[in-house]
Amino acid sequence: MTTALWRDSGLAVTQAKDIREPRMDLQADVVVVGSGAGGAVVAYELARRGKRVLVLEAGPYVPSRDFSERFPEAMEQLYQDHGSQTNRSGDLLILQGACVGGSTVVNAGVCFRTPDFILRDWQRDFGLTGLTRDSMRPYFERVEKHLGVHENGEHEIAAHARLIRAGANKLGWSVKPFQRNIRDCALTGHCLSGCKTERKQSMLVSYLPWAVAHGTRIFADTRVTGILTDNGRATGVRAQVTGSDGEPVASVTVTAPRVVLAAGAVQTPLLLLRSGLANGSDQVGRHFACHPSLYVSARYPQPVHAWRGAMLGVYVDEFMAPEDGGFVLEDGGAGIVELSMTAEPGTGAPFMDFMEETRYLAGLVTLIHDHNVGRVRWDGDNKVIDYQLDDIDFPSMKNALKAAARLHLAAGAEQVHVPTSEPLVIRREADIDPMVEGLENQPHHLRMVSYHPQGSCRMGADPATSVVAESGETHEVPGLYIADASLLPTSIIVNPQITVYALATRIAEAIAASA
Numbered sequence: 001m002t003t004a005l006w007r008d009s010g011l012a013v014t015q016a017k018d019i020r021e022p023r024m025d026l027q028a029d030v031v032v033v034g035s036g037a038g039g040a041v042v043a044y045e046l047a048r049r050g051k052r053v054l055v056l057e058a059g060p061y062v063p064s065r066d067f068s069e070r071f072p073e074a075m076e077q078l079y080q081d082h083g084s085q086t087n088r089s090g091d092l093l094i095l096q097g098a099c100v101g102g103s104t105v106v107n108a109g110v111c112f113r114t115p116d117f118i119l120r121d122w123q124r125d126f127g128l129t130g131l132t133r134d135s136m137r138p139y140f141e142r143v144e145k146h147l148g149v150h151e152n153g154e155h156e157i158a159a160h161a162r163l164i165r166a167g168a169n170k171l172g173w174s175v176k177p178f179q180r181n182i183r184d185c186a187l188t189g190h191c192l193s194g195c196k197t198e199r200k201q202s203m204l205v206s207y208l209p210w211a212v213a214h215g216t217r218i219f220a221d222t223r224v225t226g227i228l229t230d231n232g233r234a235t236g237v238r239a240q241v242t243g244s245d246g247e248p249v250a251s252v253t254v255t256a257p258r259v260v261l262a263a264g265a266v267q268t269p270l271l272l273l274r275s276g277l278a279n280g281s282d283q284v285g286r287h288f289a290c291h292p293s294l295y296v297s298a299r300y301p302q303p304v305h306a307w308r309g310a311m312l313g314v315y316v317d318e319f320m321a322p323e324d325g326g327f328v329l330e331d332g333g334a335g336i337v338e339l340s341m342t343a344e345p346g347t348g349a350p351f352m353d354f355m356e357e358t359r360y361l362a363g364l365v366t367l368i369h370d371h372n373v374g375r376v377r378w379d380g381d382n383k384v385i386d387y388q389l390d391d392i393d394f395p396s397m398k399n400a401l402k403a404a405a406r407l408h409l410a411a412g413a414e415q416v417h418v419p420t421s422e423p424l425v426i427r428r429e430a431d432i433d434p435m436v437e438g439l440e441n442q443p444h445h446l447r448m449v450s451y452h453p454q455g456s457c458r459m460g461a462d463p464a465t466s467v468v469a470e471s472g473e474t475h476e477v478p479g480l481y482i483a484d485a486s487l488l489p490t491s492i493i494v495n496p497q498i499t500v501y502a503l504a505t506r507i508a509e510a511i512a513a514s515a
């Protein structure tokens, strides 16, 4: 192995191309699997306390200067399965980052604390009595300070967001500027392709360099394939380094008394299932949720140019509480490619007509508080994500659609495009309820995207119904921890990165205290 190199943009990462030996045996106090929201925070928080930390990341290291602002290239470069990961039936695109920094590299930078009513549910239904608003506050404050989280200024409310705000104001609905972890946003609108300007405070430009400054070693192109145990205790991991040509480069064994899984809500359960660990209760991979989203676009009489300016400006929280509807509407800028990926305007001539109108379109993303009805599992060597929009969640989806249509029309839109497989266009307020109520919950009927997979290794006090304890340690395997979005016992309705950072900070504290 050659010494890891400092790259121009500042992160020391050992990549497949740096490795010369076919076998490596490494030691650490803590080995962290995955370098996204959970993994990066755990790595830094433990390294700064003097632990020898090793981070293994399956995806490549892509320095910010190599990011492409062409979305298809970014998907190829930075996303899990090159942006093509779906549920089993193929009607839900499930996006995740797969690179050093994980999904935080490609996320939109929106920041929400876990809503209080969600924390209360977790205390009541899962015995997570330590996760109160007051006890979580210092963790939220810490990550928000580190990541420069602040409310959008007026210059960050782009034309599309101003329309959404005007519509909400007209209806008397609560509408607020987003909080984002973007310092001096360059307003390029390319958040989902990685932030070339490094203003978005992803893990790639924050916690990972800080962890490295405290001695953490990061290996990219290195997929963990198994967890090692001795006498029922975690003792390390087995991994495989793969070159950019797909050829195996080296096998790696890491010996470490603490193993932290932070491979995300799809890969963490798969790794546990493959290793046959922590699943005596048959809970691993179950209770998967994902905030299935619709992108409801509308044509305005004037050009909107929804790809210009900050990607996300404002959101409507009028219906966030379950008793108010259980959904959130988020304004969302989109370029032509993102639009053609999430809208459903038909094929042939209708599609061409729709795309020609792109500059007149503004969009709203719907987020619902879905139930944990999904499951991640293996079928032979193939990963399977079983998730269909459940009938129990369909009313919230319809209510979110109706509200989005109502808001667009109030803001002056001439027509609203509902992303259904049969093109559905709403032009009048009076048509909203009958048209949306006419929809049926059938596979392939709605064009859904998930940006927030979560909940497949849930946290709880009862080992019979959960995988990990409040400390993040698995109930069954001492020394084996989980610190990513798979922990969340229920879907949280809002964008989850701050929840993951805060929980990972807390779990790192518990690990440090245990060692």
Ligand SMILES: Cc1cc2nc3c(=O)[nH]c(=O)nc-3n(C[C@H](O)[C@H](O)[C@H](O)COP(=O)(O)OP(=O)(O)OC[C@H]3O[C@@H](n4cnc5c(N)ncnc54)[C@H](O)[C@@H]3O)c2cc1C
Pocket: 033, 034, 035, 036, 037, 038, 039, 056, 057, 058, 059, 095, 096, 097, 098, 099, 100, 101, 102, 103, 104, 106, 107, 108, 109, 110, 111, 112, 192, 222, 223, 224, 225, 262, 263, 264, 265, 267, 268, 271, 451, 452, 453, 483, 484, 485, 486, 494, 495, 496, 497, 498, 500
């Ligand atoms: C397009 C997009 C937009 C989003 N926008 C927002 C937003 O605006 N606000 C917000 O709060 N949230 C947003 N999110 C969600 C947020 O980024 C995630 O919830 C969060 O990053 C999840 O953290 P994690 O640690 O669970 O997983 P990730 O951050 O996804 O990290 C997991 C890492 O583990 C690696 N890995 C997987 N398997 C292995 C293995 N076997 N061995 C080694 N490494 C492995 C993966 O390659 C990946 O890098 C967005 C997500 C996406 C995809």
